[in-house]
Amino acid sequence: MYSLKDYNTFGIDVTCPSLHEVNSEYHLIELLANKTSDEIIILGGGSNVLLINDLELPVYLNRINGIEVVDESEEELIVEVGGGENWHQFVCWCMNNNFGNFENLSLIPGTVGAAPMQNIGAYGEEISKYLINVSTVELKTLKKRVFSAEECELGYRNSVFKHREKGKYFITKVQFRLSKNRKVNLSYGAIESLLAARNILKPTIQDVSKVVIDIRNSKLPSPSEIGNAGSFFKNPIIDEKSFLELKNKRPDVVFYEMPNSQYKIPAGWLIDQLGWKGKRVGNTGCYAQQALVLVNYGGATGSEIYRHALTVQQDVYDSFGVEITPEVNLLGLS
Numbered sequence: 584m585y586s587l588k589d590y591n592t593f594g595i596d597v598t599c600p601s602l603h604e605v606n607s608e609y610h611l612i613e614l615l616a617n618k619t620s621d622e623i624i625i626l627g628g629g630s631n632v633l634l635i636n637d638l639e640l641p642v643y644l645n646r647i648n649g650i651e652v653v654d655e656s657e658e659e660l661i662v663e664v665g666g667g668e669n670w671h672q673f674v675c676w677c678m679n680n681n682f683g684n685f686e687n688l689s690l691i692p693g694t695v696g697a698a699p700m701q702n703i704g705a706y707g708e709e710i711s712k713y714l715i716n717v718s719t720v721e722l723k724t725l726k727k728r729v730f731s732a733e734e735c736e737l738g739y740r741n742s743v744f745k746h747r748e749k750g751k752y753f754i755t756k757v758q759f760r761l762s763k764n765r766k767v768n769l770s771y772g773a774i775e776s777l778l779a780a781r782n783i784l785k786p787t788i789q790d791v792s793k794v795v796i797d798i799r800n801s802k803l804p805s806p807s808e809i810g811n812a813g814s815f816f817k818n819p820i821i822d823e824k825s826f827l828e829l830k831n832k833r834p835d836v837v838f839y840e841m842p843n844s845q846y847k848i849p850a851g852w853l854i855d856q857l858g859w860k861g862k863r864v865g866n867t868g869c870y871a872q873q874a875l876v877l878v879n880y881g882g883a884t885g886s887e888i889y890r891h892a893l894t895v896q897q898d899v900y901d902s903f904g905v906e907i908t909p910e911v912n913l914l915g916l917s
């Protein structure tokens with residue numbers, strides 16, 4: 584048995600029967616040809632999973648590296664990035680080479696290969712705007728398949744890999760479009776305010792990246808200090824009828840209008856209103872600076888954190904009639 588404690592940012596100590604590092608597409612196909620189980624579990628940085636119990640399936644760690652420029656014009660370039668590359672290291676590579684598009688997504692933990700899984704996003708940007716395609720190996724047939732951006736069906740913290748094609752493909756490489764003359768995106772208020780406070784009037788992509796890193800460091804707990812997987816729940820999107828009911832009950836509700844008469848409610852606000860923010864329950868709880876982040880104060884088990892998540896979820900439903908669902912992938916659920 585192999586411990587997965589060092590392979591998930593919650594720091595949960597569960598085991599798996601075997602652990603394989605995958606270093607290339609060729610290596611992956613070779614390993615899969617000899618696999619002993621029909622299903623496997625893939626992990627990148629383990630920063631978006633909650634390991635609830637010991638896993639009965641073999642775990643494959645994506646360590647396929649490399650950044651290759653596949654096309655270039657005066658305005659942009661296309662890069663193909665190994666799925667095992669660390670996302671933030673890739674953003675740093677972009678910043679060092681003066682290539683824009685991902686500066687707002689600085690410091691998101693995890694690997695490039697997991698980024699399309701939930702269409703990672705932050706501070707007014709999502710990778711869906713710049714993703715060209717995703718190379719995969721189908722686990723059952725060992726055949727390679729390239730998904731176009733459209734076929735990935737990227738949505739808010741969602742993709743085809745989280746629903747219809749769940750568990751069927753190993754993402755080996757991802758192609759992105761990078762900009763050589765990027766017009767920075769300051770749509771997220773806190774970025775603009777911090778730049779202004781620093782007297783930066785014409786921000787570069789590197790300025791934006793630094794500001795994003797500072798904002799993130801001030802708000803989010805570092806997994807190296809306190810176990811967590813970022814936002815535990817997705818922000819619920821509700822229809823007009825449910826929204827009006829909620830607004831009637833709570834005129835102060837925070838919301839964002841979405842297309843098709845839908846409304847996005849910050850899950851953190853809902854949880855915060857119920858007094859969960861900063862409340863410790865055993866070895867877990869909702870982080871003091873951000874109620875949406877569940878944390879492991881040390882020694883928490885996956886099932887303890889899961890039970891806490893269910894309690895918070897039920898409380899939000901009972902109090903507001905709104906269902907919040909996990910953004911984090913639940914593994915080992917028996």
Ligand SMILES: Cc1cc2nc3c(=O)[nH]c(=O)nc-3n(C[C@H](O)[C@H](O)[C@H](O)COP(=O)(O)OP(=O)(O)OC[C@H]3O[C@@H](n4cnc5c(N)ncnc54)[C@H](O)[C@@H]3O)c2cc1C
Pocket residue numbers: 592624625626627628629630631632645666691692693694695696697698700701702703704705752753754755803804805806811812813814912
């Ligand atoms: C402090 C903190 C802050 C965060 N902030 C953000 C944020 O701002 N925005 C955001 O979108 N996310 C955020 N996250 C969540 C997380 O960083 C992202 O979801 C990230 O993309 C996960 O990458 P990973 O390699 O760690 O994936 P893992 O946790 O290893 O895996 C996540 C899921 O993808 C599957 N998977 C992983 N790699 C592959 C592959 N190669 N092929 C097929 N399936 C695969 C796994 O089986 C699992 O179901 C945050 C997390 C933390 C801890």
